[in-house]
Amino acid sequence: MLEKIFVLLCLPSALAHQLCTPGASDGYKVRLSIKTALGDQAYVWNENEMFLFRATLAFAMRTHFNGQTYNVSNIVVCDETPRVSFWFVVTSPLDTSQLVSREDVEEAVRKSRNRINSAFLLTDKTLEFIGIAPTLAAPVYPDPPPWLIVFGVIMGAVGAGIIILLVTSVLQKKRKKNEKNVKLTKHFHGTEWDVNQQETDYRVTVGNPPAVSSVVAYCSSVPTLNAMLQ
Amino acid sequence: MRLVFPNPGLDLRIPNYEDLDRMETQEADDRPKWDNKAQYILTCVGFCIGLGNVWRFPYLCQSHGGGAFLIPYLILLVVEGMPLLLLEFAIGQRLRKGSVGVWRAISPYLTGIGVASMLVSLLIGLYYNTLIAWILWYLFNSFQDPLPWTQCPLNDNGTGFVPECQRSSTVDYYFYRVTLNSSASIADSGGIQWPIVLCLLTAWTVIAICCIRGIGTSGKAVYVTAILPYIVLAIFLIRGLTLKGALTGLKFLFTPEVDELMNPTTWLDAGAQVFYAFGVGWGGLISFSSYNPVHNNCMQDAVILSVVTGLTSIYAATVTYTIIGFRATEKYDSCISDNIMRLLNAFHLPEDSISTSNYDAAFNHLNSSSPDIILGLDIKMCDLQTLLSEGVEGTGLAFIVFTEAITQMPGSPAWSVLFFIMLSCLGISTLFGNIEGVVVPLKDLNVFPKKWPNEARTGVTCAVAFIISILFAQHSGIYWVTLFDNFAGSVPLLTIGFFEMIAVVYIYGIDRFNEDLEFMVGHKPSIFWQVTWRFISPLIVLVILVFYLVTRVQEELTYLVWDPNSVEFPSLASVPYPSWIYVIIFLLAGVPSLAVPVYALCRLVFLCCKKK
Numbered sequence: 021m022l023e024k025i026f027v028l029l030c031l032p033s034a035l036a037h038q039l040c041t042p043g044a045s046d047g048y049k050v051r052l053s054i055k056t057a058l059g060d061q062a063y064v065w066n067e068n069e070m071f072l073f074r075a076t077l078a079f080a081m082r083t084h085f086n087g088q089t090y091n092v093s094n095i096v097v098c099d100e101t102p103r104v105s106f107w108f109v110v111t112s113p114l115d116t117s118q119l120v121s122r123e124d125v126e127e128a129v130r131k132s133r134n135r136i137n138s139a140f141l142l143t144d145k146t147l148e149f150i151g152i153a154p155t156l157a158a159p160v161y162p163d164p165p166p167w168l169i170v171f172g173v174i175m176g177a178v179g180a181g182i183i184i185l186l187v188t189s190v191l192q193k194k195r196k197k198n199e200k201n202v203k204l205t206k207h208f209h210g211t212e213w214d215v216n217q218q219e220t221d222y223r224v225t226v227g228n229p230p231a232v233s234s235v236v237a238y239c240s241s242v243p244t245l246n247a248m249l250q
Numbered sequence: 251m252r253l254v255f256p257n258p259g260l261d262l263r264i265p266n267y268e269d270l271d272r273m274e275t276q277e278a279d280d281r282p283k284w285d286n287k288a289q290y291i292l293t294c295v296g297f298c299i300g301l302g303n304v305w306r307f308p309y310l311c312q313s314h315g316g317g318a319f320l321i322p323y324l325i326l327l328v329v330e331g332m333p334l335l336l337l338e339f340a341i342g343q344r345l346r347k348g349s350v351g352v353w354r355a356i357s358p359y360l361t362g363i364g365v366a367s368m369l370v371s372l373l374i375g376l377y378y379n380t381l382i383a384w385i386l387w388y389l390f391n392s393f394q395d396p397l398p399w400t401q402c403p404l405n406d407n408g409t410g411f412v413p414e415c416q417r418s419s420t421v422d423y424y425f426y427r428v429t430l431n432s433s434a435s436i437a438d439s440g441g442i443q444w445p446i447v448l449c450l451l452t453a454w455t456v457i458a459i460c461c462i463r464g465i466g467t468s469g470k471a472v473y474v475t476a477i478l479p480y481i482v483l484a485i486f487l488i489r490g491l492t493l494k495g496a497l498t499g500l501k502f503l504f505t506p507e508v509d510e511l512m513n514p515t516t517w518l519d520a521g522a523q524v525f526y527a528f529g530v531g532w533g534g535l536i537s538f539s540s541y542n543p544v545h546n547n548c549m550q551d552a553v554i555l556s557v558v559t560g561l562t563s564i565y566a567a568t569v570t571y572t573i574i575g576f577r578a579t580e581k582y583d584s585c586i587s588d589n590i591m592r593l594l595n596a597f598h599l600p601e602d603s604i605s606t607s608n609y610d611a612a613f614n615h616l617n618s619s620s621p622d623i624i625l626g627l628d629i630k631m632c633d634l635q636t637l638l639s640e641g642v643e644g645t646g647l648a649f650i651v652f653t654e655a656i657t658q659m660p661g662s663p664a665w666s667v668l669f670f671i672m673l674s675c676l677g678i679s680t681l682f683g684n685i686e687g688v689v690v691p692l693k694d695l696n697v698f699p700k701k702w703p704n705e706a707r708t709g710v711t712c713a714v715a716f717i718i719s720i721l722f723a724q725h726s727g728i729y730w731v732t733l734f735d736n737f738a739g740s741v742p743l744l745t746i747g748f749f750e751m752i753a754v755v756y757i758y759g760i761d762r763f764n765e766d767l768e769f770m771v772g773h774k775p776s777i778f779w780q781v782t783w784r785f786i787s788p789l790i791v792l793v794i795l796v797f798y799l800v801t802r803v804q805e806e807l808t809y810l811v812w813d814p815n816s817v818e819f820p821s822l823a824s825v826p827y828p829s830w831i832y833v834i835i836f837l838l839a840g841v842p843s844l845a846v847p848v849y850a851l852c853r854l855v856f857l858c859c860k861k862k
Contacts, residue, residue, distance in 0.1 A: 053591075055601040101598035153409040159401035167390035171448060174390075178455050185462055189705060 039119060040098040040109045046119040047109040048129075049150040054104060057146035065104045069140075070097065074108075076139045077129075081110060081120070084128035088113055126152050254759045263355045264345055267769050270544045273346075281346065282465050282541055289469040291554065293538055296476035296679025297529050298559050301381060301648075304676065307527070308567035308574075309643035310519050312503050315510025320564070322511065322520035327560050330790045331524040333782035334747060336552035336775075337754055338530060342539030343548050344766045348690030349533030352540075356758045362849030363749050364691055367533035369842040370742045371687035374532070376715060377734035378684065379457065380722040381645070382677040383449035387429055388649065389670035390449070392663055399424035400657050418820035421657075425649045426728075426812040433725040434813040436733070437828050440725025447723045450716060456678065458712040461685045462705050465541060468682045475679040480562075482672035483569050489659070490572030499575015502638045503567060514797075521794045526739065527559055531746035534683030537690045547771050570647070577655035578637035585632035589613075592627050644735075645728070648673060685711065729809055737835050741802075742842035744795040749846050751788045760784060807831065 040047060050073075055062045063069065074095040081090040090113050100106040110120040129136065129152055137147055144154035265273070284290045311319045345352045350364030391398050402415035402423060410416060415423040426432050433440040460471040490496050510516050529535060539548065583606070590604045593616060604612045617624050642651060656665045689711050692698060698707050722730050754763055760783065768774045810822035817823070 051595065053601060056591075102600040103594055103598040104601070105595075105598060155408050156404055156410070158404055158408070160396070162394065166394045167387070167445070170390040170393055171452060175452055175455065178452070178459050182455070182459050182462065185459065185467070186705060189463070189703070 039111065039117070040096040040107060042099040042107050044107060044109055044119075046122045046125070047107045048122075048125065048152065049105060049107050051103065051105040051148045051150065052140070052142065053146040053148075054140075054142070057142050070100075072139060073097075076132075076136050077108065077110070080128045080132035080136060081125075083132050084124070130155070253756055254761075255757045257357055257757055257759070260356070260758070270344075270346075270769075274544045283543075284465065284541055285469060287546075289465075289472065290538065290542060291551065292472045292476040293465070293469060293679075293682065294535065294551070294555055295558055295562075296472050297534055297538075297683035298527060298555060298680075299476075299479070299562050299676060300527075300529075300680035301378075301673065301677050302523070302527060303559075303563050303566045304570060304673065305644055305647040307523060307563045308503065308570040309647070310523055311567050312571070312639070312642070314513070314516040314519060315507035316502070317504040317506035318508050318510055319516065319520065322517045323524065323563075324560060326517070326521045326524045326790070327556055329782055330521055330787050331528045331530075331559075332552055332556045333779060333787045334525075334530045334751070335528055335535070335555060336549060336779065337751065337783065338535045339539045339548040339552055340763070340767055340770070341754055341758075342536035343542050343544065343546060343770060346540045346544075348537040348540065348694055349687060350691040350694040352536055353753065354694070356753055359850040359853055360749075360753050360757065360846070361853075362846035363746060363753060364533065364694070365849060366742060366746050366749075366842040366845040367531060368688055368691035368695075369845060370738065370746065371532045371534065371684050372715070373734060373738035373838060373842070375681060375684040375688060376719045377722065377731045377738070378677065379453050379681060379715070380450065380719055380727065380731055382674055382681070383446060383453045383719075383722075384429065384645070384649065385670050385673045385677060386452055387445060387449045388653070389667065389674060392666035392670060395663050397653075397657055397662055397666060398428070399653050414814045417814075419654070421650050421654045422820060424653075425645075429649075430728050431725050432728055432812045434811055434815070435825065435828075436726050436729035436809065436811075436831070438726055442720065443723050443725060443727070446727070447720060450719055450723060454712045454716040454719070457681050457685060458709055460678065461682060461689070461708050461712075464686070464689075464704050464708070465538070468686075472679055472682065475675040475682075478675045479672045482668050483566060485668065486665075486672075487565075487569045487572065489665070490569055490576065493572065493576040493659070495575045495577075495579025496572035497575065498579055498634065499571040499573070499638065500568065502575065502635075503571040518794055518797055521790055522740075522744075522798070525747060525791070525794070526743065527563065528556075529680070529683055531743040531750065532683060533687035533691060537686045538683065545770055545772075549767070549771055549775065573652060573655045574638060574642055574647075577651060577658070578634060580655075580658050581637050582632050582634045585630055589629050589632065592629060596623055596627055645731075729811065732809060733831070733834065734838060738838040738842075741795065741798065741839045744791055744798065745843040745846070748788060748791045748795060751783065751791070755783050755788075807835075 042049075052065065054065065071092065074092045074097065077095045078090040078092055081094070082088065090110070094111045094113055094116070095108055096111060097106050097108045110125050112118040112120055129149055133144070133154065137143055140147055311323075341352055341356075345355050347355060348364075349367045350361060353360040353363040399421045402411035402420050404410070405412050412423070414427060418426075429443075430446070431440070431443050459467070460475075461468050542548070586606050586609055590606070590609060593599070593604060593613065594601060597616060597620075613629075640651075652669060653666070656662050656669060659665050685708065689704075689707050692711065693707060698710070721727070724730070754760075760780070763783075764774050764780075807827045808824045809827060811825050813819065813823050813825075
């Protein structure tokens with residue numbers, strides 16, 4: 021009698037161990053890299069951590085299949101290694117000899133991946149489910165693109181600079197022209213001199229040599245006029 | 251008796267000493283002037299120190315025997331670079347004209363040298379500004395965290411990266427695909443990459459505003475563009491030396507291999523680098539010197555500039571290799587970590603059983619006990635020397651190696667901004683000399699109407715250059731840039747340099763030149779200058795030119811392409827050029843080089859016909 025009870029008690033766990041084998045078709049391999057992720061603050065992997073894992077996975081199954089109450093006992097683990105890797109299978113809560121299919125487990129894990137990761141302070145890379153590829157975070161593309169903003173700022177500054185420089189050049193030229201007109205008018209006692217006219221017909225208006233030399237003597241002290249004459 | 255070709259009428263074409271002194275004292279000249287000596291020196295330093303100092307010299311140094319390369323470099327700097335520099339400074343200062351004006355004054359038949367200088371400056375300016383446009387693109391994109399070249403776009407189902415990015419790296423993908431969208435061949439133009447057009451517009455507009463009034467504006471701009479790179483290099487040096495692996499890089503750079511000195515290519519590469527580094531033959535230096543006062547000590551300037559260029563090259567190489575050493579060490583460490591992880595996973599060992607220090611021992615032990623499992627894994631060979639020597643020249647250095655290194659540094663957007671500002675300053679200050687070497691000859695050749703002010707001339711030149719440089723904004727743009735780099739900036743410059751020396755020494759007359767220097771500086775140039783001007787420098791330039799032509803003609807012309815479908819991907823594949831490229835090469839290299847004899851011949855024929 022006692023043996024029968026003993027066999028009956030051992031049967032579930034024996035069956036469970038038979039269900040979970042490395043390479044099981046409905047199981048997944050899990051690999052944790054705790055020291056890589058946490059360095060000095062790494063925790064030691066022990067029975068309690070394993071219990072947490074099984075509980076988290078049961079949570080993931082419950083979330084995915086609304087209504088079916090999965091328990092820690094439905095998550096069967098085997099082949100633990102010092103690497104901290106192991107295989108697990110999920111048994112159905114309705115019938116402990118039936119395994120939940122691979123695709124369902126994958127969906128459940130995918131859905132709650134973030135929660136599973138944060139329970140262990142790990143990331144997709146350090147808590148690996150071999151065979152379930154993590155959905156990668158899309159690269160961030162801020163809108164409007166930052167480079168357009170910088171481009172706009174620089175082009176605006178340069179454009180403003182060009183306009184300012186051109187305007188100041190034009191104003192400077194006008195001012196110089198007016199100054200020359202005033203100077204020439206003063207030098208030649210009130211005769212109205214226009215610098216533009218000066219270029220073409222100074223020889224005609226200034227007649228005899230002494231006047232020419234006085235014009236030349238005056239002009240040589242004004243740089244640009246000298247250039248015009250030469 | 252000196253060998254001098256007959257040159258009638260020389261005295262009529264050039265101002266004599268009394269004229270020069272009178273122009274000096276009376277300031278009767280309409281020519282622009284430097285505000286102070288510092289502006290002139292900074293402009294010349296900015297012109298000579300360019301992108302090549304950051305990404306060409308360190309590579310040459312490392313690949314030709316490290317510290318030993320400094321010996322041919324410094325020797326040729328003194329024997330080839332300095333005499334050419336003084337030649338251009340003195341002739342510009344004496345004849346007080348831009349490059350076309352100077353050679354025309356020496357002999358009207360030699361105007362071709364000025365025309366060749368102008369063409370070379372124009373062609374180089376076109377592709378150089380494209381490089382600056384790419385630098386500006388990276389600069390604009392550095393104002394975000396995380397930097398865009400740290401991310402790969404995802405593939406369709408979101409579980410992995412785009413295959414092109416997955417197989418190469420994020421920085422490669424960002425440069426070749428996102429920035430340039432490069433096609434697979436130079437013949438396949440593909441279309442225009444509009445962000446690059448915008449960056450080209452920025453680059454040309456910045457150059458236009460800085461050069462719009464000639465040295466009046468560019469002289470002020472050089473205070474920033476010439477000094478800022480030194481400051482940034484200092485910051486990077488301090489940061490670089492504190493990074494892990496910096497000393498590995500420096501050891502790799504400077505470890506001398508004296509055997510390399512026996513190799514003639516070492517000396518040829520050193521000579522070519524000195525020649526291009528000094529910007530001789532572009533015409534810009536002649537122009538800049540012509541704005542100097544007549545009695546400026548140009549001999550001192552030539553020596554100062556040579557020393558500054560040499561020291562800056564070594565300084566930039568040091569900074570570059572600390573960063574390269576850091577990147578190589580990071581990649582090596584991650585390669586080893588990957589291998590360790592593979593071993594741990596395969597043999598189910600606890601995580602800290604294999605570390606970097608006992609990796610080799612553990613690997614050998616596992617290999618001897620179960621070699622079949624090891625074979626099944628994908629264990630990579632991690633070699634620090636290979637990592638140190640990969641991709642460390644040209645655009646690859648700045649846009650791939652350095653950007654990758656910067657992403658590993660904390661605070662990477664700031665470092666990226668600093669680095670690309672430095673590169674853009676280096677490039678822009680070189681372009682000042684370039685634009686000077688294009689606009690002033692165009693003015694002397696009366697291409698523009700006489701009434702046009704300097705602003706209009708510079709503006710039109712920059713606008714036309716911008717439109718032509720849209721060629722480089724195509725999807726095949728990078729291949730065009732490399733083509734221009736290889737052919738427009740090599741043979742023509744050597745030819746021009748050679749002709750310049752022959753013209754000054756044997757047509758202008760070395761005696762007259764010595765007297766000019768005595769008048770300007772106060773004493774005749776010493777025997778060192780005499781020997782180098784007359785024999786050594788022309789000979790060196792001729793030897794480099796001949797060897798270069800011989801090697802180029804012998805080898806099949808190939809270029810490197812980014813082709814995701816090729817076998818060697820992610821390495822660049824080497825493909826031959828299409829046959830029509832020879833026409834382009836002739837236009838780039840042949841036309842400027844032949845401009846000198848062709849112009850002289852045309853003038854001869856024209857005058858003969860006129861006499862009849």
